[in-house]
Amino acid sequence: MRHVRLVVLIVSLCASGAAAAAAAEPGSGVGSEAACAALPSPQAARTPQERQALVICRDIELVRRVATFIHQGSAQLEKGTPSDREISEVVRKELLGVRDDLRTTRGLLENIKLRDGDGLLLTPSHWVRDLNGDGRVATWERNFFAIPKRHDGPLKVGLASDDPGYYRDEYLADASFKVDQSDLTWALGYHYFAEALVEMVLSYSLEGENYSADAIVLVDTAAAKRAHALLVAGFKSTERLRRTLLAEKDDAAEWIANPRQRNSVFPLHLDEGDFAVWGEVLKQVIPLMEGKTLLVPAAKQGGMLGSLAGLCPAGQGLNVVRLFQQPPRRLLSWGGAEQQGRMCQRVDAGHPKSPLFELLASYERRATNDSMAGMRMLRQLLWVN
Structure with missing residues (x-):
């Protein structure tokens, strides 16, 4: 081990x-x-x-x-x-x-x-x-x-x-x-x-x-x-x-290309839809990482996302900034009133629930039902940061 x-x-x-x-x-x-x-x-x-x-x-x-x-x-x-x-x-x-x-x-x-x-x-x-x-x-x-x-x-x-x-x-x-x-x-x-x-x-x-x-x-x-x-x-x-x-408007010896460029050796072709999804995900991720929105996973999502659902009390969400500013003393010990008080924050107009999980869940369902879509998602995770 x-x-x-x-x-x-x-x-x-x-x-x-x-x-x-x-x-x-x-x-x-x-x-x-x-x-x-x-x-x-x-x-x-x-x-x-x-x-x-x-x-x-x-x-x-x-x-x-x-x-x-x-x-x-x-x-x-x-x-x-x-x-x-x-x-x-x-x-x-x-x-x-x-x-x-x-x-x-x-x-x-x-x-x-x-x-x-x-x-x-x-x-x-x-x-x-x-x-x-x-x-x-x-x-x-x-x-x-x-x-x-x-x-x-x-x-x-x-x-x-x-x-x-x-x-x-x-x-x-x-x-x-x-x-x-x-x-x-x-x-x-x-x-x-x-x-x-x-x-x-x-x-x-x-x-x-x-x-x-x-x-x-x-x-x-x-x-x-x-x-x-x-x-x-x-x-x-x-x-x-x-x-x-x-x-970009040129199209010569490209690495990663936009949908209009053809002369590229990048292992993944990115079409208009890929760029749109890419932008939508970042639109949700960046405010979440800055603490402007809160992470509120649903237990019914299952897997790792579902396991996070019990971290905060009802009506509250995980503030990612707090998680890094005041990380848990023991890495594998999450939970308890003290830890919740440090990481969790009430969802309100100033700090709304992030729609990131719903967005990811929709693409997870798409990948489950369409193996080709799943392969494309995997390639994007590997090659596009």
Whole structure:
């Protein structure tokens, strides 16, 4: 179980780093290990091209760092029996470094403003690294950054594989695109969300020597507050991405495209309906994250949404801002009058019930009744932040 906890915690960061990195790989050498070594420091980078290249190199290095940590940590776990406390301390130290790396790279992205011709030409499959530090480049590592093919059938893209035929059938070996401002916004959104995830994990730590339901306790409220600010920034960045994409008029070597653009290698085609749903969801999510509306799930919804229904008394809803400002001391202990008093707020004209759950439930029913719609929803969750 300790092995599983370690892998689940870090793989989520690896996936986020890979998704963000896919937004910025130039096709003419920059991104190779030698070219990355020749780049200036983040503080010394001045041009948009230098900053784009640094984002590429730093994100590749972050993926390699996390993959190596998983590989080496797994090997050490197989050799010995470290305690839960020892594992917790090692993981926390690694996450602190990951957080600092993400923070620096996010700052680079926030300060890149492209003019015509500033964007780099990208071919993500040209990134080849020994990601897990075992001294060889396996098939999955050689193809880790390649772009999946676009198709509307069942989603076949899965975990990293050592089968070359899998990548030949499911990926575009030489797909290229040219970075524009919307692509940078797409990458920035992933950085916000990945950094928020790390901050939220770091806000809690193990109390005592062994994991149990009550052993994961709050140790850094400021980290939880930073996680909330990053999530709000991420959702607002995603809304900027949606608006920027819809405003684009060119159609040449695109990454993520609007419904009028055809020359795109993005693994998912987004039509007018997708953009409309995207906008409607963000219209509900952003006020909720800012504490302007309250989360009031219904018990009849079932699953995780239904399990949240009992958190607040009747007539009240969960204020997400309060949840991050005053998180529960014990991560897995939710409930009780004291916790309700901190998290819950009466629904009124100033703080109405969010319609987000009703919106999500309608699309959940659609996905249940239409497998193709379900596949499209899954792809959007994977590829559109």
